[in-house]
Amino acid sequence: MNNSERKEKLETRILSSRGRSLLDHELLERTLSEYAEGREVAKRLIELFSSLGRVINADFHELKNVTGMNDGAIANIFCLKEIFDRILKGKLKKLSILDNREELLKYFKAAIGQSRKESLRVVYLDRSGHLIYEYIQDCGTIDRVPLYVRAIIKQGLLIDASSVAISHNHPSGDIEPSKEDEDNTLTLAATCENVGMKLIDHIIVTQKSHFSFYDSGLL
16 A cells, blocks of 8 residues: 555545544554654654653654654644643633632643653632633753742732642652652742742642642642
């Protein structure tokens, strides 16, 4: 079967099942077919990153190092990730997060839970608990206390946020907070209180699980 026939067959299956019948590598194959080597590079991505979620959470350099990937294919993957994030974020904006913490957890897990590098997400809420702004920091480690506390507080004051929730991922898969995580969380909570904001939660997420400082009684 040549590439044209393969592409047509995939298209037929997509249209008949809305894509539900495709395997993970076949979904990637279709997404990348215009820019990359299609089937082989899609299989290679799943093999290297172990899951579709980790593929779309990979950064530029990780994807660029995969044989057969080019800038166009990487741009497509970045667009997929952004689409998913915006869909989830759009749902969050319609809710009071204070009354729907489970939806916030779903968003954080989808946004960074499968990333192979450590990242920090911060959501700012108004007085009714609705999302008004998100701050993203690819920090590499969570123990940079002066940097991330100062940045979070500064942004919150600029937009007159009433409360804030933060999340970072543990690529290792270990959800237990480190001593630094605990100290930094308490420092941020105290600093927020001093300026009239409230830290409502700090959630550590992994590919399969999570740890909530609020649920654990540490906040």
